[in-house]
Amino acid sequence: MTAWAELHVHLEGTLEPELIFALAERNGIPLPYADLDDLRARYDFADLQSFLDLYYTNMQVLQTAQDFADLTDAYLARARQAGVRRAEVFFDLQAHTARGIPPEVALGGVHQALAAAEAQHGISTGLILTFLRHLPAGEAMAAYRQAVETGVPLLGVGLCSTEIGHPAAEFADVFSQARADGLRTVAHAGEEGDASYVWDALRALDVERIDHGVHAIEDDRLIDHLVGERIPLTMCPLSNVRLKVVPSLAAHPILEMLRRGVHVTVNSDDPAYFGGYLDDVVAGLRAELGLTDADVAQLARNSILASFASEAEKARLLA
Ligand code: HPA
Ligand code: ZN
Numbered sequence: 001m002t003a004w005a006e007l008h009v010h011l012e013g014t015l016e017p018e019l020i021f022a023l024a025e026r027n028g029i030p031l032p033y034a035d036l037d038d039l040r041a042r043y044d045f046a047d048l049q050s051f052l053d054l055y056y057t058n059m060q061v062l063q064t065a066q067d068f069a070d071l072t073d074a075y076l077a078r079a080r081q082a083g084v085r086r087a088e089v090f091f092d093l094q095a096h097t098a099r100g101i102p103p104e105v106a107l108g109g110v111h112q113a114l115a116a117a118e119a120q121h122g123i124s125t126g127l128i129l130t131f132l133r134h135l136p137a138g139e140a141m142a143a144y145r146q147a148v149e150t151g152v153p154l155l156g157v158g159l160c161s162t163e164i165g166h167p168a169a170e171f172a173d174v175f176s177q178a179r180a181d182g183l184r185t186v187a188h189a190g191e192e193g194d195a196s197y198v199w200d201a202l203r204a205l206d207v208e209r210i211d212h213g214v215h216a217i218e219d220d221r222l223i224d225h226l227v228g229e230r231i232p233l234t235m236c237p238l239s240n241v242r243l244k245v246v247p248s249l250a251a252h253p254i255l256e257m258l259r260r261g262v263h264v265t266v267n268s269d270d271p272a273y274f275g276g277y278l279d280d281v282v283a284g285l286r287a288e289l290g291l292t293d294a295d296v297a298q299l300a301r302n303s304i305l306a307s308f309a310s311e312a313e314k315a316r317l318l319a
Contacts, residue, residue: 001083002083002296002297002300003083003085003086003300003304003317003318004082004083004084004085004086004278004300004303004304005084005085005086005087005088005265005303005304005306005307005309005317006079006082006084006086006087006088006089006267006268006278006303007088007186007209007232007234007265007267007303007306007307008090008211008212008234008235008236008265008267008268008269009075009079009087009089009090009267009268009269009270009271010055010089010090010091010092010130010160010269010270011068011071011072011075011089011090011091011110012055012059012062012071012091012092012095012270013055013269013270013271013272013273013274014071014074014075014078014270014271014272015058015059015061015062015071015272016074016272017036017039017040017272018036019061019070019071019074020039020058020061021036021039023061023062023063023067023070024061026067027061027063027064027067029060029061029063031061032057042054043242043273045242045243045244045273046244047192047243047244048162048163048191048192048243048245049162051242051243051270051273052161052162054273055270055273056095059092059095059096060099062096062101062106063101064105064109065105065106065108065109065112066109067109068105068106068107068108068109068110068112068113069109069110069112069113070113071109071110071113072089072109072110072112072113072114073113073116073120075087075089075271076113076114076117076120076121076123076125077121078271078277079121079123079277079278080121080122080123081277081279082277082278082279082280083278083279083300084123084278085122085123085124085317086123086124086125086303086304086307086309086313086317087117087123087124087125087126088125088126088127088128088155088156088307088308089110089114089125089126089127089128090128090130090158090160091106091107091110091127091128091129091130092130092132092160092161093106093107093129093143093146093147094131094132094135094139094140094143095132097143097146103143103146103147103149103150104150104152107127107147107150107152108150108152110127110152111127111152111153114127124309124313126155126156126308126309127152127153127154127155128154128155128156128157128158128184128186129143129144129147129154129156129157129158130157130158130159130160131143131144131157131158131159131160131171131174132160132161133159133160133161133162133163133166133168133170133171133188134161134162134166135161136170137170137171137173137174140171140174141173141174141177144157144174144177144178148181154183155183155184155308156178156183156184156185156186156308157174157175157178157183157184157185157186158185158186158187158188158211159171159186159187159188159189159201159205160188160211161188163188163189163191163192163193163197164192164193167200167204168187168189168197168200168201168204168205169200169204169205171204171205172204172205175205175206175207179206184208184308185205185206185207185208186207186208186209186210186211186234187201187205187207187210187211188201188210188211188212189201189210189211189212189213190210190212190213190214190215190216191211191212191213191214191215191240191243191245192243192245193215194215194218195215195216195218195219195222197215198210198213198215198216198219198222199219199222202225202231208231208232208308209231209232209233209234209306210226210231210232210233210234211233211234212233212234212235212236212240212245213226213233213234213235214235214240214245214246214252214253216233216257216262217253217256217257223257223260223262226262226263227260227261227262227263230263231263232263232264232265232302232305232306233257233262233263233264233265234265234267234306235252235254235257235264235265235266235267236266236267236268236269236274236281237249237252237254237266237281237284237285237289238268238269238274238275238276238280238281238284239268239269239270239274240252241274242273242274242275243274248288249284249285249287249288249289250288250289252285252289254266254285254289255285255289255290255291255295258295258298258299263302263305263306264299264302265299265302265303265306266278266281266282266285266299266303267281267303268280268281282296282299301318304317304318305318
């Protein structure tokens, strides 16, 4: 089976409806939904913000370290079925501390599952702390310090949530600090925002990968820059369809970018919300965008090469 790296997945976005109900029951939390069908009926999104509103509401069922561990372990088990052998997962610590969950509970639970991932699932992992760009940058710095204090190992930092109107440059200090501490850097850009948001993330934050980058296709100079500097885009085509960033999978720019030499990768983003895990995304692209076996093999290879795994591990996963 082809080995894949998943480089763009939000752990909270892997919270399946069944687990929402199970955790609500376990923790005695009332849900505003009559049943699973009532919840699922709300997964028809108009845009990024309408998704984020539901995403932040649903994650309130996550209370104990065991809840975070169960969430993470369920993702890893499902990802392995999709062929994932390396997972660099995003975690929105601020979304949990803001509702009173201590950082050591949230991060401790995630870490418990990640630490067992190699033995349990044959997946090597890394944890990327994603800052919420709709909140002030000072809060990102505070979250970063809290995360470091827990002692849970971090692979990197990233930037997500509401894009338009929240410039990447505001987060330059916390990204510089993380880089000085030896962490890797990524940022969401060009999802709803235009190509200028991608330029901003590259210039102001000096990130090593761009998450999404769909709108880069509108700027030839940017495409040349991404190709020349070999800056990967971690793209999420199913997410882009569900959040109306593109009208259909058939209209997604990932294949054109691949042909033009951009280091694109394919990912699931929030698989519990957007219709599937990595294997589902690849199947959709084969069916609707006409990806060939060779294209799929190239995307798998790109994913390993764009990961932050060691060179030895990359060689092992590519073999
Ligand atoms: N975009 C921005 N922030 C997010 C997303 C996304 O697709 N998913 C979870 N947080
Ligand atoms: Zn994302």
